[in-house]
Amino acid sequence: MSDLRKTALLHFGILALLFGLQFILPAYHHGNLARIMVLASYAIGFNILFGYTGLLSLGHALFFAAGMYGMGMSVHLFEFSPAPALISGLVVGVIVSAAVGFLALRTAGVAFMIVTLMFAQAGYLTILYFGAFTRGDEGFVIQQSERILWGIDLSDATNRYFAAWVLFSVCLIFTLKLVQAPFGKTLIAIRENEERARMLGYDVFSRKLVAVILSGSMSALAGASYGLLFGYVGASFATVQYSIFPLLWVLLGGAGTVLGPLVGTLFMFYLIDLSSGVTSAYMLIAGVVLVLLTLYAPQGLAGELRARVWRWLP
């Protein structure tokens, strides 16, 4: 079997499995998995930039929040219905990531991390500053009546799961196709050796800019979907914590692997969920497990799988 076939089989198999799980999971885990799929979509977006292009942004919460507020504000202020609201979130994401990318890519390495972090902080403070419109820290609820997409009530658990699955599938397949295409391979080349890529005739700046826009826009789409599916838009999603989450998920799952973000998000979510059932010091358990993983699986779970067993894993 060719590597391409194995890849297709594995990834579509996982999508099929996720689709099937909704019929057997109890309500609690059913709800969790819907949330995990949306957050994993965010992590997949982050991974395009961090895992494949080699650019570590510490400000991705800005893009997640740009999508969430682009969607939420259009519902809140202009009474958009869900479809145009989602598009509005995506458009805001494209604009914000293009602007941030254009400015931040003048820097590299640690400076890039700091600049993206600062942009995200500026975004967070902007949301608070315009509290009269955004309701600041408190946030606002997207009412059930505002969450009906083409006659489908997204606040219903089954519909919500299905919507989350569609979003996750789109992000996963898009990334899979991206990294198999020449453009994605160029991004990997930039990650591996930027100067060499430049001296092969690649316009490194414009490709990195496209990578920021793709990554930021996918994060924004995930943010917009999160707000719409779970009915709440708040400034907490723009805090630095939400910039660090995708980094953690991707590192745990495997940076530069298509499945890593899902694996990492799932693992981290249930690690905290299960350990908090055992003790109130659950962050201690989570911390110890994270340290162990960093020690013994530095490439992340899917990354180790690729290094040891499935070398063809994209």
Place this chain on the structure above:
Amino acid sequence: MTILSTRGLSKSFAGLKAVQGVDLNLPKGQIRALIGPNGAGKTTLVGLLCGRIAPTAGTVMFDGQDISNLPAHKRINLGIAYTFQVTSVFANLSVDENVALAARRRFSDAKVAGVVRDALEKVGLFDRADQNAGDLSYGHQRLLEIAMGLAQQPRLLILDEPTQGLAEAEVTDFKALVRDLAKTATVLLIEHNMSVVMELADQVTVLNFGQILAEGTPAEIHANQLVQAAYLGTG
């Protein structure tokens, strides 16, 4: 017919004049060797030619076009290929992906596989196509660099110390490779191995303290008193 020429090309690093007022003319199809003692400014000069380094003064013309203000990637796309002095391959990618990255810039997707195969066969690395480039020996990494240059099918190929670290037999193969290449491309090579310079080069340019000291056929350069003095430190 000149493919590459420079006028008054200069580069200073914080007062150190690495390259000063270089006027270089490279006729189409020639194999030109660039030699000179360590620190003479050879790598800086070729860096100025392909746009890795911005000049302090002077112009670079390529095929009748002033490329002085073009960024590196645009110069490469005009048909200049550059191989690095210090091996700079994509260590974590496979050998054939390394060459494919070079080829994709120039060829349609359908043609890439064929071009990659050709280039790897020419340098004798085809049987290692699946290995990670970082796992190759140093000499093989040098050959991979050359294959990446070949795959771009450049009009001007700049090789920075290509035979450094190659075994004697590989140097012989390399000479044949460059002769073959010179049928379709102009070659500028920085070289310390005098047997390579003497056997391959049509013309030799000697650089010393950032300036052109002498230019001529290998035999002329061999006999040149100034060049001997520069290398041996006499006089």
